[in-house]
Amino acid sequence: FSITDRTPWALPILVEEGYLYDSSIYARFQPSGKVGMRRCVQEIVTTAGPICEIALPTANLCGIQLPTPGGGYFRLLPYSASRMILRQFEKTGTQFVMYLHPWEIDPDQPRMEGPVISKLRHYLNLERTEQRLQYLLRDFAFAPVANAIQPIRDMCQARVEGGAAACAVIG
Known part of the structure; x- marks a missing residue:
């Protein structure tokens, strides 16, 4: 960060x-x-x-410390993993900030050339982010x-x- x-x-x-x-x-x-x-x-x-x-x-997910599931973490991890992490925060009374970058809810954005790993990190699951955001708003206040x-x-x-x-x- x-x-x-x-x-x-x-x-x-x-x-x-x-x-x-x-x-x-x-x-x-x-x-x-x-x-x-x-x-x-x-x-x-x-x-x-x-x-x-x-x-x-951060939260422990299967032995791995992960930051708040926002941005790329929210987009790349399965929604069930994000929900599990946020439920951990709820149980412990941990306040958290949820964030998304505006481009992460635009699956039709132009694709830039670059290394495969960079393209995966940037474009993977863009088409799922808006639906995941709707689930998030349904499941949490x-x-x-x-x-x-x-x-x-x-x-x-x-x-x-x-x-x-x-x-x-x-x-």
Whole structure:
């Protein structure tokens, strides 16, 4: 995902541009065992001010850690796998962000030349994405992040006041 250990400079820019929240980081376990991001929402204090980071959680599917089934994961995995992961999140009360890129619901888009693996990653199951999205909306309840931002900020603040390490400082 776009914000990593190599790109912490991006978060202050988002704050400067007026963003209140971001979801460009996903919770994952790095090979060293160090947690890349908590599996929860947290407020990150940058040099430009605070931003709520709504990390994309990961789930264990048959022994494999996978990020939230959105984008390519949602398109490439069978819908039953996505549903299983999201049910795990429901059972544990884990908030998650679902995302799709607009091109992923356009099976008639022009096909570009390129390596076979790139073409598979980009075009495989495009014709199924819209139907899978309909299943998803039938099987789960969603709300826009904007509707949840104040409760999220309140939760961040409560964790800080309660002594929990809910904030990180990003230069």
